[in-house]
Amino acid sequence: MQYQSFLIKYAEIGIKGKNRHLFEEALERQMKIALKRCEGQFKVYRTSGRVFVDALEEYDYEEVLEALSHIFGITGICPMRRMDVLPPDEVRDAVVAFIKEEYPEGKHTFKMHARRQDKLYPLDSLELNAMLGEAVLEADERFTVDVHDPEILMTVEIREESIYLYSHILPGPGGLPVGSGGKAMLCLSGGIDSPVAGWMIAKRGIKLDAVYFNAPPYTSERALQKVIDLAAQIAKYTGPIYLHNINFTEIQLYIYEKCPHDELTIIMRRFMMRIAEKIALRTQSQALITGESLGQVASQTMVSLGVTNEVCTLPVFRPLIGFDKEEIIDVAKKIGTYETSILPYEDCCTIFVAKHPVTKPNLNTIKRHELHLNEKIDEMVEKALQTDEILIVDQKGSRVLKASQDPLADGM
């Protein structure tokens, strides 16, 4: 085994003042959950502003790296050689062996960086740097020292229980640990945008629930499966997502019958937001998330967004608001949702879309037209809420929670 431990670096959490321990605990928790899925036993512990992962037995390096690189809050992952606290000459031999193994081609500039946490160790940091640096130069003349801009920062960390060696940092996703900032409800369609929006908000420490509006027979079972697959991909970063599957057909047809067709989409979206908010409140989400981006389609002009927004009391997060489509696609590709998003199944937003939908809806007009729905709409919304089928989507698939089961009872 090349590496026995990992040093986990995080940036932002470090500056959160008195709340810092909350963020650190959330990070530690997320790491433990992720490592539980990996083969082998691990010890995760926090000390002086960093998190250490010690592998206690054989493990799959690629698997662990993959798991850690999906945890928000982590900015860097340093794979480390871990050894017992040995006398300086033995450490010297280990460092020389390590750097030659890591950089077999030599020809690099390096700087020795010793950290002596264990103040009882016979040599202090400066003495260690001098001794170890010299040893490397002697062992392989292709290495040269550059203390200002080294290619390799060879770190030796002396702790009371172990000594750690590392020399490179792999990037983490950044952000804040999921769950440290509360929970929000993502309006998830099968498109490119909404999974990206959910990912971006989750990256800021928010746990995600999701709601999907299904319109059979206009949308198919495969469209739902596509949404489940998307949620599963996001769940790699966020942990299990509770996906609420709402049957929206009746409401949609009712709006179609009673309201002007060029306002269909906007009125439909207002009802979707109302329903999403009701579920959010019922399940203790503190905000809604949508994939809307300014000007992308008629329902996403500034005026339209204002009209849609008007039905909500919870804050609505639209992280993609200033993104171009290309920028959204880049993120979708990076997080692995793009390929699924472009599968050609129709979602319920597009089935009745008018040729020329309004781009500057007037709120008062929309509200007046919504009055045409008065007779049945409340009952229909209530009924739609009762169709709520909750799927728990994990990165490996999904299971259906019985509708009668209280989603809060399952440890949410």
Place this chain on the structure above:
Amino acid sequence: METKKEIYLDNSATTRVFPEVADLLHRIYTEEYGNPSSMHHKGVEAEKELTKARETLSGLLKVDAKQICFTSCGSESDNLAIIGCALANARAGRHLITTNVEHPGVTEAMRHLEEEGFTVTYLPVDETGRITAQQVTEAMREDTILVSVMHVNNEIGSVMPIAEIGEAIKKKNPKTLFHVDAVQSFTKFPILPKKMRIDLLAASGHKIHAPKGVALLYVGEGVKIKNLIYGGGQQGNLRSGTENVAGAAGMAMAAKTLYGTMEEDRKRLYDYKEQLIHALLEIPGVKINGIKAEGETFGRQDIEETAPHIVSLSVKGVRAEVLLHALEEKGIYISAGSACSTHHRDTKGTKEAIGLSKEYREGTVRISFSVMTTEEEAEEAAEAFREVIPFLRKFVRH
């Protein structure tokens, strides 16, 4: 969970395995599981099953048992026939003829050959989805090595004049080979390759109540084709790989069962088809494809010139996918076009080839019966269409 009523009318996509076939499969999987190439008893036992299956199927086609080659699916049979024929006969000529409504298993094999430098003529069908023998002979050149025509169209159920075409080809050039994709017609109509002058014939197991993963290719006496799979040289080196013994046995059993009642079944299914068509035509804006050209009337006799199990209808103002899902909600399973072409969104299908206008094309669905279909099921389906179509028409895109 309550069991929802199921009316399965998508038998041209695949069929339910006959219970006795499933029993047979189970027995072979658990008892006669040997490799037919093994020298010991288990191998001999399996080989016997395989031989029996070959004999049964060749008996139904009235050909020699050694002329039946088992493959994994209809597409493989088509590929082996077409590409195998082209590779073996490239020195004799590099021209092939087919139609513009074939299954992708044929069309894509042809496209591949075009990339390899062969020339392919795609004969256009008429409004009912048929070509004539004359079209074929007119397209034939000195270097035409193969003509490939499907027997029953999988999307609209029209029947090609296979016997006439076979006759005409051989009259013009006895050396030109004739391949027939009979995946939709096997066990529906009697097929006699020798009499119909067919050299290569593909049929599939899962369309006839046998499992998926087995099909056959009939290769006529003296017909040269080159193998596509390299390996242990099974089946006279035409198709290497351990034979799917259970699948072959299942396919043989299913085919034998179906042949036993073929005439009665065909008549019965024509009755259902006729009744269903009458009921559907009562709905305004509905058109039946594959029987007569648009505007022409047709009767029982015309219906009997098409496949007994396939009804293709086009509904104005309703999208096929929506109609399909709406019927699904009533437990009725049908298909939008054919299951096979849904993977190729950019290739033109039969619907375009028969000249359906766009408004009809988008609303084209296929109902396909099997011998397991009952009269009540056909009636319920008709009733469901009458109910669903006017409802769906209320809600359309503007």
